Amino acid sequence: MTDIFLPTLGDLADWPELSYSLGLTDGLPVHPPLRATVDALVEGTGRAPTDVVGLIPPRDATATIEVIAANAAMAGARPEYMPVIVAALECMLSARFNLRGVQVTTHGSWPLVIVSGDAVTQLSMAHAESVFSGGGSRANATIGRAIRLVLWNVGGSIPGEPVKEVFGQPGRYSFCIGESPHSPWEPLHRARGVDAPSGVTVVAVEAPHSVAMWGANDAPHDRLEWCADVMRTKGSNNTHTMGDIVVCVNPSEARGLAANGLSRKDVQQGLFDFARRRIDDLRPTGPMRPNNEPQHHYTWWPEWIDQTRDDTLVPCVERPDDIVVVVCGADSIPWWAVCPGWGHLGGFAETRAVEIKEPK
């Protein structure tokens, strides 16, 4: 292993082994960050190469536009993807996102990049079949990959030291989805208060947990309850500490809900009402089992949760808006998915506008 990065390469055939010996990849092969490619990617941002986007934890190295572009080049991204990549990183660098914690925690969450609005079509992003595994789209795969490489190379997000993630999840290789343009509701970024044609939302979550509608009838509340049952699992960080959670609804299911008069807000409220567990179902057992005395109360729950009663139903998030509802997936049989969040410590959803430039 060497850490000397030479600015020139005599033979491109040497790059794969060089990239591994320099530790510039997490194991998957990467393209060489060629100067000409990087310059084109910088141009895609419309910003100066020396502009600083932020310090990327846990290593706290400086991510300039050029450094981000070098990682995007290694990922195989195109210049028109750069505004999404930069906006996603800006979301992650907000203080409340706690990117340092998200990366080094034992939990298996990872920043999920959700692109919504016109950019999904403009960038030919996957939003339907296999959306969580890239859907065969270069944009999904390489935007997520560029983020991963920035966090790896600039942030030093290396397993073992300092990353303590117990199991990890495959989304760490690349975790980017497009919201369906066939949604009956407004695009996600607009629902979150960003008035722009396109937006990007980032939230740290686990891989999707599938929710099939086995046995559910057509009544909207029954279908919400089916999903809520997956949201409130005993081993989920959300169930114990709240935070944010992502719920995906495929287009046919979303249309069904909309036809029954449900808006995105109604779905959030319904899930908030149903995705609850009794307090006595959540407490530890055995000799350490706490009682209902205040010293045993969870401090991450809001004051309005009555922790003195065993039968209090505790929601898995603090507010309905903490449930990020995304319309995506194949427009076929009704299906849902739940991506539990990291919990109260961070990874909270952040949204930014993005402006896509026409490719040259």
Add this chain to the structure above:
Amino acid sequence: MTYQLVDPRGVVHATAVARATRPGKIPRNPRIGFLINEINRQAGPDFYAYSLVIEDEMRKRIPDLEVFRDCKPVLSRPADDAMLLKFRDCRGVVSGLAK
């Protein structure tokens, strides 16, 4: 022919390190336990000393902190129920190896 490359790693400025944000609330009079894993080392330079350093750091941020310490008789045996019950009023327990 040579190919020009751009280093993707960025530059580290030593003074830039920041603490992770801690959005949780700190309760009043929190009681923290230190469970030292071997009684023979309770006065030694190892976990007991580390627990004092941790306690000092915590007191800077939580002035009304209460601390409770106990030690297991044998490193290789789990704490029995009677010992665990002594920690039941603690908000958190830091457990450490003796060395």
